[in-house]
């Protein structure tokens with residue numbers, strides 16, 4: 001049988017922000033022959049070559065932060081950030097299960113213990129109330145994830161953090177260019193981390209950026225990025241904590257591409273917002289279907305366009321609805337995101353070796369059972385349907401067609417129509 005997909009499929013052009021500007025930037029680096037200039041020793045080039053420094057300065061200016069430090073991925077950035085704030089073995093770091101795995105595994109990297117707080121049903125971001133309920137004497141930090149393209153409720157999170165003397169890291173991999181009140185998402189926390197992986201709004205193939213307004217944190221991130229152990233001579237013990245250096249450095253070519261990509265960010269975000277206005281207008285009429293909720297303190301940059309259904313208002317479950325959307329030719333539809341606490345690494349508590357390390361450090365039982373994050377679990381099992389809008393460059397006409405098609409599918413399963 002011929003499904004309706006041949007017509008609609010043509011509107012799903014894969015997102016590609018790489019153009020002539022990036023090609024020219026790469027050629028100009030190639031002509032110099034200097035593909036990296038980092039030195040892992042006390043030398044001006046400890047901070048990298050010309051393009052790295054230029055890219056970091058551009059990022060600082062754009063995001064209005066004192067320090068931007070490029071890295072080779074957001075995963076590396078999260079590891080460097082946790083190291084820089086002094087996370088120690090056995091410390092607890094609170095984060096969300098509704099995120100990409102690296103958010104949580106970066107914590108395990110320092111032999112610290114991820115503790116999962118629940119999310120808000122409407123914003124999909126970590127719930128400040130749930131964070132507070134998870135704080136113990138071992139809690140040292142929070143990783144708040146600006147999931148799907150909008151910021152967490154940062155004032156509330158920072159207030160809780162200050163009260164309990166915790167550091168806050170924003171994982172803003174999915175929300176570059178989104179705003180929280182008068183600031184860019186990622187710049188309100190003690191440290192923000194962005195991804196420049198090719199899935200994200202703007203990219204350098206692989207890459208990431210760490211931002212902070214704290215000079216001491218910035219220096220530590222730079223050290224962890226680039227073989228700290230070879231750079232720090234003696235000094236007091238405090239300075240040596242977590243200064244096991246790595247090679248998290250970005251290359252000059254990636255930096256040159258990043259400079260061009262950053263110039264395109266605003267346009268990409270604006271375009272996504274326009275597309276979402278169109279999607280919202282078409283599908284908001286279906287009873288029991290919730291379009292993305294954007295609190296008035298936020299603007300959303302839409303990495304994912306997340307929908308929520310009230311199963312009672314539909315004649316079938318979300319899996320059948322998604323199957324229908326897919327059969328109509330709509331790409332990028334997904335019924336699941338993440339419930340990280342249910343991954344085998346947490347269920348089996350197997351990370352380093354086979355004997356429960358790092359959880360065994362404290363011996364304290366940590367509960368990762370189903371049921372600890374009811375909102376995240378209900379979304380995963382019953383009510384979440386996502387459209388990966390970030391995967392495509394959609395024309396105005398294309399979005400309209402897609403929105404109409406989606407609307408028809410949801411309406412066809414609605415109990416009230």
Ligand SMILES: *Cc1c(COP(=O)(O)O)cnc(C)c1O
Pocket residue numbers: 072073074075076099100102103145171173174194195196197207208
């Ligand atoms: C993509 C992503 C990461 C990891 O980014 P990489 O640059 O691929 O390491 C981390 N956290 C979140 C929320 C992400 O979406």
